[in-house]
Amino acid sequence: MTGRRLSEGGLIDRARPVGFTWQGRSLSGYAGDSLASALLANGVRVVGRSFKYHRPRGIFAAGVEEPNAILDVTVGATHDPNARATLVELREGMAARAISGWPSVGVDVFQALDLLHRFIPAGFYYKTFMPGWERFEPAIRQMAGLGTARITPDPRRFETRHAEVDVLVVGGGAAGLAAARAAVASNVSVMLVDENPVGPLQWSGGVIDGMPAADWAEEAVKGVAVLSRATAFAYQDHNTVAVMERRADAAEGWAADRLWSVKARQVVLATGAIERPLVFPLNDRPGVMLASAVHRYLAQYGVLVGAEVVIVANNDTAYGTAAALLAAGAKVTIADVRPDPGPVAALVAGARIYPASTVIGTGGPFGIIYADIGPVDATRSDQLTARVPCDIVATSGGWTPSVHLFSQSGGKLRWDDGASAFLPGAGRQSQHVAGALAGANDLASCLMSGHEAGRNAAAALREAGKRAPRLTVPRAEAAPVATPLRPYWFVPIAGARQWLDFQNDVTVADVGLAAAENFQSVEHLKRYTTLGMATDQGKTSNVNGLAVMAGLTGRGIGEAGTTTFRPPYAPVSLGALAGQRHGSLYAPLRQLPAHAEHRALFAEMREYGGWERPAFYPQFREDPPRTIAREAAMVRTEAGLFDGSSLGKIEVQGPDAAAFLNLMYYNEVANLKPGRLRYVLLLRESGIVLDDGVVARLAEDRYLLSPSSSHTAGVLAMLEQWHQTEYPAMQVSFHDVTAAWATFAVCGPRVGDILAKVETDISLATLPHMGIASGTIMGVPGRIARVSFTGERSYELSVPAGYGPALWRHLLAQGAAPYGIESLSVLRAEKGYILIGTDTDGLTLPEDLGMSGPLRAKKVDFVGRRSLATPDALRADRRQFVGLLPDDPGFVPAVGTHAAMMVDGVRRSLGWITTSAHSPATGRSICLGMIEGGRARIGQSVSLFDRGRVSRATICSPVFHDAAGDKLHG
Amino acid sequence: MLSIPCPFCGPRGEHEFQWGGEPVTRPVPASEVSDARWANYLYLRTNTKGRDRELWCHAGGCGQWFTMERDTMTHEVFESAQISLGRIGA
Numbered sequence A: 001m002t003g004r005r006l007s008e009g010g011l012i013d014r015a016r017p018v019g020f021t022w023q024g025r026s027l028s029g030y031a032g033d034s035l036a037s038a039l040l041a042n043g044v045r046v047v048g049r050s051f052k053y054h055r056p057r058g059i060f061a062a063g064v065e066e067p068n069a070i071l072d073v074t075v076g077a078t079h080d081p082n083a084r085a086t087l088v089e090l091r092e093g094m095a096a097r098a099i100s101g102w103p104s105v106g107v108d109v110f111q112a113l114d115l116l117h118r119f120i121p122a123g124f125y126y127k128t129f130m131p132g133w134e135r136f137e138p139a140i141r142q143m144a145g146l147g148t149a150r151i152t153p154d155p156r157r158f159e160t161r162h163a164e165v166d167v168l169v170v171g172g173g174a175a176g177l178a179a180a181r182a183a184v185a186s187n188v189s190v191m192l193v194d195e196n197p198v199g200p201l202q203w204s205g206g207v208i209d210g211m212p213a214a215d216w217a218e219e220a221v222k223g224v225a226v227l228s229r230a231t232a233f234a235y236q237d238h239n240t241v242a243v244m245e246r247r248a249d250a251a252e253g254w255a256a257d258r259l260w261s262v263k264a265r266q267v268v269l270a271t272g273a274i275e276r277p278l279v280f281p282l283n284d285r286p287g288v289m290l291a292s293a294v295h296r297y298l299a300q301y302g303v304l305v306g307a308e309v310v311i312v313a314n315n316d317t318a319y320g321t322a323a324a325l326l327a328a329g330a331k332v333t334i335a336d337v338r339p340d341p342g343p344v345a346a347l348v349a350g351a352r353i354y355p356a357s358t359v360i361g362t363g364g365p366f367g368i369i370y371a372d373i374g375p376v377d378a379t380r381s382d383q384l385t386a387r388v389p390c391d392i393v394a395t396s397g398g399w400t401p402s403v404h405l406f407s408q409s410g411g412k413l414r415w416d417d418g419a420s421a422f423l424p425g426a427g428r429q430s431q432h433v434a435g436a437l438a439g440a441n442d443l444a445s446c447l448m449s450g451h452e453a454g455r456n457a458a459a460a461l462r463e464a465g466k467r468a469p470r471l472t473v474p475r476a477e478a479a480p481v482a483t484p485l486r487p488y489w490f491v492p493i494a495g496a497r498q499w500l501d502f503q504n505d506v507t508v509a510d511v512g513l514a515a516a517e518n519f520q521s522v523e524h525l526k527r528y529t530t531l532g533m534a535t536d537q538g539k540t541s542n543v544n545g546l547a548v549m550a551g552l553t554g555r556g557i558g559e560a561g562t563t564t565f566r567p568p569y570a571p572v573s574l575g576a577l578a579g580q581r582h583g584s585l586y587a588p589l590r591q592l593p594a595h596a597e598h599r600a601l602f603a604e605m606r607e608y609g610g611w612e613r614p615a616f617y618p619q620f621r622e623d624p625p626r627t628i629a630r631e632a633a634m635v636r637t638e639a640g641l642f643d644g645s646s647l648g649k650i651e652v653q654g655p656d657a658a659a660f661l662n663l664m665y666y667n668e669v670a671n672l673k674p675g676r677l678r679y680v681l682l683l684r685e686s687g688i689v690l691d692d693g694v695v696a697r698l699a700e701d702r703y704l705l706s707p708s709s710s711h712t713a714g715v716l717a718m719l720e721q722w723h724q725t726e727y728p729a730m731q732v733s734f735h736d737v738t739a740a741w742a743t744f745a746v747c748g749p750r751v752g753d754i755l756a757k758v759e760t761d762i763s764l765a766t767l768p769h770m771g772i773a774s775g776t777i778m779g780v781p782g783r784i785a786r787v788s789f790t791g792e793r794s795y796e797l798s799v800p801a802g803y804g805p806a807l808w809r810h811l812l813a814q815g816a817a818p819y820g821i822e823s824l825s826v827l828r829a830e831k832g833y834i835l836i837g838t839d840t841d842g843l844t845l846p847e848d849l850g851m852s853g854p855l856r857a858k859k860v861d862f863v864g865r866r867s868l869a870t871p872d873a874l875r876a877d878r879r880q881f882v883g884l885l886p887d888d889p890g891f892v893p894a895v896g897t898h899a900a901m902m903v904d905g906v907r908r909s910l911g912w913i914t915t916s917a918h919s920p921a922t923g924r925s926i927c928l929g930m931i932e933g934g935r936a937r938i939g940q941s942v943s944l945f946d947r948g949r950v951s952r953a954t955i956c957s958p959v960f961h962d963a964a965g966d967k968l969h970g
Numbered sequence B: 001m002l003s004i005p006c007p008f009c010g011p012r013g014e015h016e017f018q019w020g021g022e023p024v025t026r027p028v029p030a031s032e033v034s035d036a037r038w039a040n041y042l043y044l045r046t047n048t049k050g051r052d053r054e055l056w057c058h059a060g061g062c063g064q065w066f067t068m069e070r071d072t073m074t075h076e077v078f079e080s081a082q083i084s085l086g087r088i089g090a
C-alpha cells in the first residue's frame, strides 16, 4: 500500500477537485494541495532518479528542504524546468514530469551505474575526466542532468518592489506571529513574510490564549502587512532583505512573481528549523521521509502517506507524528535510539517501541516494503531485532535551525551540544532571533521568545522615555517533560551504503574517503564530495555530513565548523531577478528627433552608443556595400544630409568657464574667440585620450561642448567631478542640452545650393570654417556651425528638437542626399579622422595620434599633462597612428589584422589595423592603424595576417583624400 | 543594499550612488613632481581594511560629490560631509 487521501481533515477543499497530469497520466487532487501532496495522495512513489547512481527516489520532505522531488512543471504557457514539488501549488491543467531517468523514472538505463558505485566514489569524475573535461562534460551532464530550460521567451511578467518598514518579521510560525503581534502593538509599521501559502498554525492544531491556534493566528496579524508565498532569500547589508513573492494566482496582465527589496529598521528572524533525518543503511529508498513531513501531509493535506509506518528517531518530536498517524488509523512501529523515550511514550499507546534501536537496513524493489530494526551499536546487517513490514520509514534526527539568513547578515554561529545544532550567536545588524531558530523546541517557548523579540524590536525604535504598551505573553499548554535528544550520526556497519545528501548522492563512505584523503576542512569536504552543493543546498544533509567528518577526525562539530551560508536561501527565478529590465527595457535606446523621418526613408536603424541611429538608407535591392559607396560618393560629388542630433551638447557657463575648461582640455580653449570652434582632445589624468570633440565659444562666459555621442554622459561626469573635488572655488556650471536640439549636417560641393533655399538671418558667406553663429532658421531660433567630419565643406544646422522633423524634410526636399553612420565612417576614414575607442585604445596618448602641437603652445596644467612627460610616454617605439594601403587594392583586411615585418632579424607584429574600408573617393581599399614607430616607417612594406591569409601593405600617411584640405575652405 | 546619507538629500539607496574611492591630493605644480610621486598619485591607494574615508557621488540624485566614512569590512556607515571649498584630501 502507498499513500492515499483520507475522507476528512486537512486544509484542502474537497469541493474543488483539480485535474493534473504526472508523466502524461491524468490524476486528480484538490484546491489547497501542493503538487507533492497530490502525487502522494495518488499513490505516486518514485518521482525521479538520483544524480549520480540513478537510484529511484521519492518525495522526502514537505517544504523548501525537499532534495528529491525536483520536477518539470508546465501550466499553460508557464514552464519551470526545476520546480520543487513541495512548493508548487496544484493548478488545473498542470503537467508534471520527472527530469531524470531515461527512458523513464521506472526504467533507467543508467541504473547500471549503481552496480558500479564502488568504483565511482567522491572525486571520481574529477580524478578520471579532469584532463579533457570539456570533452566528457556534455555526456556526463546528460546522464546526471537537471531539467531543461526552454529557449522560448518566458511569457510571465515580473516586477521589482521596494518597501521600507519599521519591523520586518521573517517567518509566519508561532514565534513570527507572536513577534509581529508584539511589535505592531507599539504602533510601528510591521511586515511579515512567509514562504508558505498558509502558516503552520493553520494546520498544526493546538490552543493559544484559550482559542484554536488558527484563530489566534488570524488575530495576531491584525494591522500587520502580511506577504505569504514570499521567501526571504537574502539578508544584505544595512538590514535590507530580498524577498521573492510567488503570485501564481495573479490576474491576467499582473506580475507573476515579485522581487521585494525590504529595508527594515529592525528585523526579527523567526525562520524556524528544518528536521534532519537519521542516517541508516539504504536510507534513500522511496518511502523514507522526514517525520515532520509525514505529519504535515496528514494535517495540512489529509494525505496518509502509508498504512504501515516505521518511525526512527532520537528525540521527542517524532512522537507527535506517531500520535497523528495512529489517530488516522496507521500501524506504527518506533525505533528510538535513546535507551528510554520517557514521558512522551504516553502519546503513542498502540505503537510498538524498540528502545536503543535504529533501522539497520531496508528492502524493496522500488519503494520500501520492510525495515530491519536493530541495536544502535550494530556492526553487521544481520544483527536485526525485527524485520518490520512497512511502506514508510519516517525519520527524525533532531532539528537544524534555519540560520541561513542570520549567517548571511554577518552573524556568528555557535554549536550547542544540548540542541545538537548550530544556533545564532552574536549578530551584526539591527536584528532579533526567535523561535526554533533560537533553539525553542515547543509551542509555548516559541510564543515566549517571539513575543520578546517583537517587543525588543519595537523598543529599539521607541523614543527615550516613552512607555511600552501593555501586552501579555501568548500562552499555550505545556508539552510533556522532554527527554533530551541523543545525537546519533550513522550506523556503524562497515560497507553499508548510508546516504547523507540525496540530491547529490553523497554517502557516509564518501565523507570517509574525503577524510582519508585529507580533505578535512568543511569547505574542502563540501567541494570534494559535493555535499550540500545541490539545489537544496544541503538543508537536510549538512549537519549530518559535518558530524560524520568531525567524528572521523576526532573533533567536536563546533570545532569542525560549518560552511558559509550565501544567498539565495532557496532557488530564485532569473526572470524575477531581472524584473522589467529585459528586452527593449533592458537598456532603452534613445531616439533622434527625426526618428520617424528616417524610418520613412527605410533607413537601417542600428544602435550606436545608446542611440538608435540610421546606419545607411538602402534603396530597392541594394546591398549594404553598394549603399555605403553610393552615399559616400553623393557627399563627395553632390550634397549629403546627416542627422547629428545625438552628438553631445554640453553648455558651460560662468565667469570662470574659460579658465576651467582650459584646465580640462588638452588644447588651448581660453583664447578661442566668441563665434569660433576648435577641435579638441580630452585626456584622463593618466594622459590617455578619453574623447575628442569640438568646443565652441558662444560668448565670453559661455561655451558649448560637443563630445562624441556615446561619451557625453562620461564627459559631463568628469567635468563635474573635477569642478567639485579639485576646483570647487571656480564659478562655472554645466548642463547637458543634447536632447534639446536637433542638429543636421549638410555637406558636399553643392552645399551652397541647398542652403540658399534655407531661410536664415545668419550670413553663411561670412561664416568661416570652424565658425558658429546664432540666429533664426526657417523662422525658429537656431545655430549654424561650419565644421566638417567628412572633409567636405559642411554646415551644421541646429534648431529646437521639436522643429527637427520639419527642418529635415525641408533639407531633403532641396535635394540633399541622406547618409548614415556607416557611410560617414568611410568618409572620415578617407580623411584620416580618428574615431576614439576604435582607432585608439586604453594606451593611446595624443602624441601617438600625431597631435603634439597644442602641448607645446599651452602653459596651463591641464588634466593628464604631467603623464605626457613620463618615461613611458616618451618612448620612441610607441605605436603611432598611420595609414596602410594594401598592395591588392580590392582587398579590405579585417579590423584587428596584425602588421608584421622583420626587425633586427626577427619577424614580429608592429601593431594592427583599427579601421578598414573600401574608399569610393580613391577607388581602392584603405586602412588606418596603430603601428610601432609608425610615422618613421612611412613608405615601408609590412605583411598583413588576416585570418590565415598573408598579404602585403605599405605604411602611409593616414589622409587619403584632399590632404591639403582645399575642399573644406572652398 | 547600503543606505547612504547624502549630505544634501538624506539617506538614499546605494544604487543611486557612485563610488569615488579614496580622496587623494593632486600634487602641484605637476610639472615639478617626480615621476615616482606622480605614479603614486595616479595608481597607489592604501586600500584600508576597516574604517575609511571615501568619495561618493549622488549620481542618480543631486549629482554632488561628498565624503563619507565607512567600514570597508562591515559596510557600517558613520557619517558623510560636504566638500568644503578647500581641496579634497587636504
Ligand SMILES: [Zn+2]
Binding pocket: B006, B007, B008, B009, B010, B058, B061, B062, B063, B064
Ligand atoms: Zn544628493
